[in-house]
Amino acid sequence: MILDGILPFARLLIEKTVSHSNYFVDATAGNGHDTLFLAKLAGEDGHVFAFDVQEQAVQHTADRIGQAGFPSRVSLFHAGHEQAQNRIPEHYHGQLNAAIFNLGYLPKSDKSIVTKPSTTIEAIRQLFHMLKPGGLIVLVIYHGHEGGAEERNAVVQYAAQLDQQQAHVMQYSFINQVNTPPFIIAIEKRPEA
Ligand SMILES: C[S@@+](CC[C@H](N)C(=O)[O-])C[C@H]1O[C@@H](n2cnc3c(N)ncnc32)[C@H](O)[C@@H]1O
Numbered sequence: 001m002i003l004d005g006i007l008p009f010a011r012l013l014i015e016k017t018v019s020h021s022n023y024f025v026d027a028t029a030g031n032g033h034d035t036l037f038l039a040k041l042a043g044e045d046g047h048v049f050a051f052d053v054q055e056q057a058v059q060h061t062a063d064r065i066g067q068a069g070f071p072s073r074v075s076l077f078h079a080g081h082e083q084a085q086n087r088i089p090e091h092y093h094g095q096l097n098a099a100i101f102n103l104g105y106l107p108k109s110d111k112s113i114v115t116k117p118s119t120t121i122e123a124i125r126q127l128f129h130m131l132k133p134g135g136l137i138v139l140v141i142y143h144g145h146e147g148g149a150e151e152r153n154a155v156v157q158y159a160a161q162l163d164q165q166q167a168h169v170m171q172y173s174f175i176n177q178v179n180t181p182p183f184i185i186a187i188e189k190r191p192e193a
Pocket of ligand 1: 031033057082119
């Protein structure tokens with residue numbers, strides 16, 4: 001396939017933010033796949049801040065990062081991403097290259113624990129301010145579950161009203177797929193914002 005799938009495209013976008021200093025946020029750590037991807041991308045001098053509200057997710061992520069040998073590259077918070085501004089040390093505010101969100105529930109886990117419109121939007125708001133100029137927020141939006149459509153609508157509406165002088169906002173989706181496929185909203189902080 002020539003067109004990138006949703007998850008590869010999300011990673012491609014994040015890779016484009018790599019520069020001399022590399023600080024990333026995994027806003028929904030889950031089983032830690034993205035946290036590990038970001039830890040590798042961050043390199044020895046970079047850092048990743050990862051959040052999840054589920055103890056099990058935090059443990060799985062810690063195990064994955066530990067086994068890969070990168071525990072010092074990751075600060076893992078058993079906390080909601082809406083705590084980003086409080087939890088990420090002030091030194092990094094305005095320095096973040098990118099943040100990724102995978103909205104929805106953790107596969108093979110408690111499907112009642114899902115990301116929620118108000119906390120997701122609050123986290124996007126905080127993280128946008130904490131991005132460096134040219135930084136990026138990538139939202140992978142799963143919306144087939146209960147409450148998913150409400151969150152999708154709220155997040156898309158929020159992203160669409162961002163001032164175009166401050167942010168480039170795009171949507172990447174396969175419009176002929178069945179069964180509510182995930183799609184991407186990417187928010188790039190304009191260099192001059
Ligand atoms: C789709 S899963 C993430 C999958 C993950 N990226 C991976 O690679 O396995 C969504 C995750 O968001 C978490 N979550 C729900 N509300 C949250 C919040 N307010 N802050 C941070 N994480 C949250 C859930 O516990 C769940 O693990």
